[in-house]
Amino acid sequence: xxxxxxxxxLEVTCSATQEEIRRAFxxxxxxxxxxxxxSYENNEFCEIQAAWNVLKNVELRRxxxxxxxxxxxVIYEEIQVSDMESVLVDxxxxxxxxxxxxxxxxxLENLESELLQSGQVKNIVISCNHCSSCIQVSL
Ligand SMILES: [Zn+2]
Numbered sequence: 001x002x003x004x005x006x007x008x009x010l011e012v013t014c015s016a017t018q019e020e021i022r023r024a025f026x027x028x029x030x031x032x033x034x035x036x037x038x039s040y041e042n043n044e045f046c047e048i049q050a051a052w053n054v055l056k057n058v059e060l061r062r063x064x065x066x067x068x069x070x071x072x073x074v075i076y077e078e079i080q081v082s083d084m085e086s087v088l089v090d091x092x093x094x095x096x097x098x099x100x101x102x103x104x105x106x107x108l109e110n111l112e113s114e115l116l117q118s119g120q121v122k123n124i125v126i127s128c129n130h131c132s133s134c135i136q137v138s139l
Contacts, residue, residue: 006054006055010024021055073127074134081096084137104129105128112126116139117139122138
């Protein structure tokens with residue numbers, strides 16, 4: 001318990017539409033609402049309510065999705081900015097990249113790079129543009 005995601009609690013997929021989530025919540029409510037059944041488990045009901053409160057709100061859902069994504073991300077390497085290769089994007093700017101084990105690469109956005117350089121963040125997790133691998137970059 002407590003390990004299930006909001007999606008698992010409502011039994012919807014991560015890509016469910018807001019309408020599908022609303023319907024799933026209603027269906028769950030019918031099963032678990034204290035007024036409707038004597039055998040409800042209070043915990044379960046609270047979990048359903050909590051899941052709904054997040055997923056019904058598009059903004060909250062988005063940030064929840066991001067936190068899920070980071071939790072699931074498997075960090076296969078921790079590197080430093082200096083390990084990255086500077087690649088010319090155009091005449092005026094460069095981008096920092098790092099080769100993935102697959103044929104893809106990790107790219108550090110300029111903004112992310114600035115956040116690291118200025119010490120505002122200690123590390124940044126970036127994902128491969130080709131597979132689901134992630135690396136953690138620190139200064
Ligand atoms: Zn990759």
